[in-house]
Amino acid sequence: MTLMEARGLTKHFGGLRAVEAVDFALHPGEIHALIGPNGAGKTTFVSLLSGRIAPDAGSIRFAGEDITHLPAHARVAKGIAYTFQITSIYAGLSVFDNLALAVQRRHPRALQAETEAAAARVGLAPYLDQVAGTLSYGHQRLLEIGMGLALAPRLLILDEPTQGLANSEIEGFTALIRALAPQTTVLLIEHNMEVVMTLATRITVLNFGQVLATGTPAEIRRNRAVQDAYLGAAHADD
Numbered sequence: 001m002t003l004m005e006a007r008g009l010t011k012h013f014g015g016l017r018a019v020e021a022v023d024f025a026l027h028p029g030e031i032h033a034l035i036g037p038n039g040a041g042k043t044t045f046v047s048l049l050s051g052r053i054a055p056d057a058g059s060i061r062f063a064g065e066d067i068t069h070l071p072a073h074a075r076v077a078k079g080i081a082y083t084f085q086i087t088s089i090y091a092g093l094s095v096f097d098n099l100a101l102a103v104q105r106r107h108p109r110a111l112q113a114e115t116e117a118a119a120a121r122v123g124l125a126p127y128l129d130q131v132a133g134t135l136s137y138g139h140q141r142l143l144e145i146g147m148g149l150a151l152a153p154r155l156l157i158l159d160e161p162t163q164g165l166a167n168s169e170i171e172g173f174t175a176l177i178r179a180l181a182p183q184t185t186v187l188l189i190e191h192n193m194e195v196v197m198t199l200a201t202r203i204t205v206l207n208f209g210q211v212l213a214t215g216t217p218a219e220i221r222r223n224r225a226v227q228d229a230y231l232g233a234a235h236a237d238d
């Protein structure tokens with residue numbers, strides 16, 4: 001059973017093969033980490049899945065339906081939420097209003113209560129009235145994740161969610177993502193190997209736009225090609 005499946009997904013920028021014939025499957029309820037060297041095509045790949053950019057070739061299915069040609073907003077309506085590498089919050093609005101905008105999209109019965117619950121979920125309850133643009137960078141990232149979660153997605157795609165977070169915030173983030181399973185499936189691009197190895201149920205490694213390996217954290221750690229291309233000797237013996 002797969003929640004999302006990509007077949008032969010391809011995206012070139014001029015002569016650059018950013019994503020090349022990628023086959024990929026996401027199981028329901030899993031936390032799937034996408035790793036690989038800088039420029040490996042990770043952001044391009046999840047942008048194809050979320051509909052931010054269109055593929056040159058290949059197909060994408062979600063919950064049994066072909067969504068290859070659906071625009072991003074239609075994919076959101078189907079339950080695919082995506083947070084960007086660069087924060088996409090409304091900087092001039094309060095934390096409450098940012099979250100309320102997301103909560104509103106699923107026509108809740110009690111906007112106030114559900115918005116407060118969305119804030120509490122990501123640890124931002126004390127900051128409801130604060131203007132989002134004045135939050136610390138880490139809190140802005142958490143707000144963005146909170147906005148994604150407020151949509152009650154079936155699939156949450158996160159692009160480098162722990163980038164810029166303090167260690168204490170990373171712990172909170174890890175617990176938050178763990179608590180989402182199995183209702184919400186998570187696909188995250190992550191460079192922090194500690195987060196990847198403790199959080200992910202499966203890992204896909206991209207290299208030069210292609211899948212180098214897919215497996216459990218233990219399998220990926222042992223994989224010689226992955227060690228050579230990405231993890232390096234320092235991680236091989238962990």
Ligand SMILES: Nc1ncnc2c1ncn2[C@@H]1O[C@H](COP(=O)(O)OP(=O)(O)OP(=O)(O)O)[C@@H](O)[C@H]1O
Pocket residue numbers: 013016018036037038039040041042043044045
């Ligand atoms: N819009 C674009 N136009 C041209 N080239 C692009 C575009 N977007 C990405 N690329 C190139 O495609 C390749 C893959 O980029 P991508 O951002 O997907 O990699 P990544 O694995 O997410 O890297 P990082 O870990 O540094 O974020 C890179 O060589 C990048 O320069």
